Every structure is written in C-alpha cells, then in structure tokens.
Amino acid sequence: xxxxxxxxxxxxxRYYYKAWSVRSGPSYSSGVMSSATTPHDFIFxxxxxxxxxxxxxxxxxxxxxxxxxxxxxxxxxGFPLSAHGGSxxxxxxxxxxxxxxxxxxxxxxxxxxxxxxxxxxxxxxxxWGGDQDQLSVYSKTSPAGSWNLLATYPGEVASWTQQTVxxxxxxxxxSVAFEGDAxxxxxxxxxxxxxxxxxxxxxxxxxxxxxANLVLNCTNGPASGTYYVLASTNIAMPVANWTVIATNxxxxxxxxxxxxxxxxxxxxxxxxxRLP
Numbered sequence: 192x193x194x195x196x197x198x199x200x201x202x203x204x205r206y207y208y209k210a211w212s213v214r215s216g217p218s219y220s221s222g223v224m225s226s227a228t229t230p231h232d233f234i235f236x237x238x239x240x241x242x243x244x245x246x247x248x249x250x251x252x253x254x255x256x257x258x259x260x261x262x263x264x265x266x267x268x269g270f271p272l273s274a275h276g277g278s279x280x281x282x283x284x285x286x287x288x289x290x291x292x293x294x295x296x297x298x299x300x301x302x303x304x305x306x307x308x309x310x311x312x313x314x315x316x317x318x319w320g321g322d323q324d325q326l327s328v329y330s331k332t333s334p335a336g337s338w339n340l341l342a343t344y345p346g347e348v349a350s351w352t353q354q355t356v357x358x359x360x361x362x363x364x365x366s367v368a369f370e371g372d373a374x375x376x377x378x379x380x381x382x383x384x385x386x387x388x389x390x391x392x393x394x395x396x397x398x399x400x401x402x403a404n405l406v407l408n409c410t411n412g413p414a415s416g417t418y419y420v421l422a423s424t425n426i427a428m429p430v431a432n433w434t435v436i437a438t439n440x441x442x443x444x445x446x447x448x449x450x451x452x453x454x455x456x457x458x459x460x461x462x463x464x465r466l467p
C-alpha cells in the first residue's frame with residue numbers, strides 16, 4: 192500500500208483525486224476517483240434539537256408585539272410537515288399581521304483577521320391564502336452596536352431551501368439575528384444553522400533581483416497593515432537581533448512591493464518580514 196499526503200490546502204474547499212494502477216509498460220487501470228472537503232477554521236452549528244426549548248445562549252428580541260419563537264417539528268398546521276433535519280426547527284407564527292421578533296445567536300468569537308465568514312441555514316415559509324410571512328437576517332459587531340441588515344426573504348419558500356448569506360466584518364463580539372415577520376402565513380421556519388469562517392492565509396514573501404535592486408513582493412498580508420523588513424548577514428542569528436531596514440504597509444488587498452538597492456560591494460544578506 193502507498194500513502195500520499197497532500198498538504199498546504201485551503202480550508203473549506205473540496206478537492207478531487209483520481210488514482211491509477213500500472214499493470215505493465217504503458218498499460219494503466221481505469222482508475223478510481225474520490226473527493227474530500229477540508230474543514231473550516233471556525234464553525235458554529237445549531238439544529239434546534241433541544242426537546243422544544245430554546246438553545247443555550249440564544250435570545251430573542253421583540254421588535255413589534257411580543258410573539259415568541261417556538262421550537263417544534265415543522266410549521267403551523269403541518270406546513271411544512273416536519274423539520275428539515277431531526278425533530279425540531281425554529282418557528283415564528285401568529286394569526287395576525289405585522290408581529291416581528293428577532294431570534295439571536297450567542298455571541299460569536301471569530302478572532303482577528305478572519306475571512307470568508309458565511310451563514311447557511313434552511314428556510315421554509317408557506318403562503319396561506321395570500322398571506323405571506325417574511326424573514327430578515329441581521330448582524331452586529333458588538334453588544335451595544337446597531338443591527339446591520341444582510342438579507343430579506345419577502346416571498347414564499349414553499350419547501351425547505353438552503354440559504355447562504357455572507358457575514359461582513361467578523362470579529363470577536365459578533366451576533367446574527369433572524370427576524371421573523373408574522374403576517375398570518377403558516378409561519379417562518381428555520382433549521383440547521385451553520386456559520387463558518389477561515390483564518391487568514393499566512394503572508395507569502397517572494398524575493399527576486401531586478402537589475403541592481405532587490406525586490407520583495409509580499410501577498411496575503413493584513414489589509415492596510417504595517418510590516419517591517421529585516422536583514423542579517425547571519426541566518427542563524429536570533430530574529431530579535433536582525434536589523435530593521437524599512438517599515439512598509441500593505442494595501443487594502445494585503446499586497447506590498449518593496450525595493451532595496453544593492454551596491455556592488457554589498458555583503459551577502461538574508462531578508463525576512465515581521466508583522467507587529
């Protein structure tokens with residue numbers, strides 16, 4: 192048997208593989224195919240399987256009226272008939288119009304410089320004789336901050352359908368809210384909530400010569416962040432003892448270009464960058 196290790200992969204990405212065996216000479220087998228998805232660096236899930244109780248850490252906030260979210264199997268009067276997964280989903284239902292309540296996740300700690308933050312969830316809102324409930328999705332970045340509207344679902348979603356929403360400005364005090372608007376439909380039903388994000392890619396430094404100039408090309412840096420260019424004639428010297436020869440900044444996309452003139456009699460030197 193042969194073991195192959197594939198490293199340096201991107202998180203949250205599906206990779207496809209195919210392997211062949213060699214019979215003899217140019218004769219190969221038809222091959223076998225497989226795939227695998229790398230995990231995200233941050234993941235939060237909620238399937239509402241808590242025997243009808245609100246999940247721990249979740250809260251609700253009344254916007255208009257005082258209709259509470261419930262946790263049951265399916266929507267009002269069997270529309271939909273059952274939860275998307277398991278035996279429970281979240282439901283906002285009221286036989287009236289204009290009652291709005293937010294269902295709010297626990298505070299999420301994405302850490303710093305997180306990228307690709309994304310919310311996925313399953314939604315069902317069945318129309319009742321022309322009366323249509325609605326859903327809005329919000330986020331905020333601090334407990335005292337204002338809610339930021341991310342997405343609205345004003346029309347019928349007649350069967351369980353997965354929805355995807357990008358989450359802007361993830362930080363370590365982040366919250367997401369599902370605001371149901373009860374308008375005498377069969378209810379706003381959500382289930383199987385997942386929030387994912389990835390850590391920033393490590394900075395990548397490329398070094399090249401252009402005439403008599405040394406060119407340092409750096410990508411994947413923190414957007415608009417600062418970095419220092421260090422140099423030493425001894426690669427084994429502790430980093431703390433390397434000389435800072437320049438202070439530079441990344442652009443808004445995390446890219447930077449640094450050029451350093453090299454004299455004819457310059458000693459051999461080693462270069463690296465350091466983030467604050």
